Amino acid sequence: MVKVLACMAALLSPLAVAAGKCERLVATGSPDAPPYSWQDPQDPAHLIGANVDLLRQVAGELGLKVEVLNAGRRDQALEEVRSGRMDVLLDTPLLVEQLTALDYIHPALQLNEYLVWTRHDATLAFEGPADLAKYQGSLSEKARLTPAFSAFTKAQLKLVPAQNLTQAFQKLVLGQVDYVLAGRYSGMAMAQSLGMSNHLIARGLPVDRPGLYLAVSHNSACNDAWLRGQLAKKLTELPISGASEAVLQRNVERWKAQMQVQAGAPKQ
Numbered sequence: 001m002v003k004v005l006a007c008m009a010a011l012l013s014p015l016a017v018a019a020g021k022c023e024r025l026v027a028t029g030s031p032d033a034p035p036y037s038w039q040d041p042q043d044p045a046h047l048i049g050a051n052v053d054l055l056r057q058v059a060g061e062l063g064l065k066v067e068v069l070n071a072g073r074r075d076q077a078l079e080e081v082r083s084g085r086m087d088v089l090l091d092t093p094l095l096v097e098q099l100t101a102l103d104y105i106h107p108a109l110q111l112n113e114y115l116v117w118t119r120h121d122a123t124l125a126f127e128g129p130a131d132l133a134k135y136q137g138s139l140s141e142k143a144r145l146t147p148a149f150s151a152f153t154k155a156q157l158k159l160v161p162a163q164n165l166t167q168a169f170q171k172l173v174l175g176q177v178d179y180v181l182a183g184r185y186s187g188m189a190m191a192q193s194l195g196m197s198n199h200l201i202a203r204g205l206p207v208d209r210p211g212l213y214l215a216v217s218h219n220s221a222c223n224d225a226w227l228r229g230q231l232a233k234k235l236t237e238l239p240i241s242g243a244s245e246a247v248l249q250r251n252v253e254r255w256k257a258q259m260q261v262q263a264g265a266p267k268q
Contacts, residue, residue, distance in 0.1 A: 092212065
């Protein structure tokens with residue numbers, strides 16, 4: 001009888017229940033946010049990137065399979081997860097209005113550090129964000145800042161919108177703006193891929209550090225206390241292991257290589 005009870009207890013353990021309930025996660029994210037996530041040019045139905053790699057690593061350690069699909073634009077990806085058609089959003093900023101539909105896993109999967117990028121020969125005097133008010137800057141329309149810093153930029157700074165980071169950096173090199181606000185790693189990869197590394201430099205400390213979170217849908221069959229707790233535990237361990245930095249660097253190089261291939265491809 002004791003052995004029977006022991007076996008039943010083992011079967012009903014959180015790990016066993018979780019494994020029985022959910023063995024596979026379907027995730028999605030932004031298709032245009034390298035090096036964190038972007039559409040795989042070799043397989044457009046899926047996403048690749050640093051956040052994809054980290055989610056696969058974490059899920060693998062929990063014995064879960066992961067498929068990371070391209071659901072379209074960011075708003076479409078969010079809706080797929082909100083509805084429960086997909087389980088996890090892998091690169092979302094923490095939005096208060098989404099707390100009724102998503103469980104955000106803490107800590108953030110990544111902190112996207114936004115820096116002030118200028119030309120190497122710029123005389124821009126910059127010690128803090130307030131100093132930027134007297135200059136003309138640019139910001140990609142795809143940038144995702146914290147609500148507080150976004151409000152500051154709208155109230156205090158003169159920013160020319162750009163369709164994307166490529167356009168923002170081109171404005172900077174051509175002298176049309178004095179600086180660009182861009183992520184540390186996305187800026188690094190873009191500058192290298194455009195051959196601008198010798199012309200552009202990131203200045204000073206980060207002016208904003210929005211978190212990119214894993215978020216699990218309230219409507220996902222996989223969403224339970226065991227999964228949320230295990231994901232939080234693994235995300236806490238990532239920075240300590242140095243895995244996040246290594247994965248980021250690898251994906252910066254991956255994206256740069258893809259950009260170079262595209263630039264060298266014959267025009268149709």
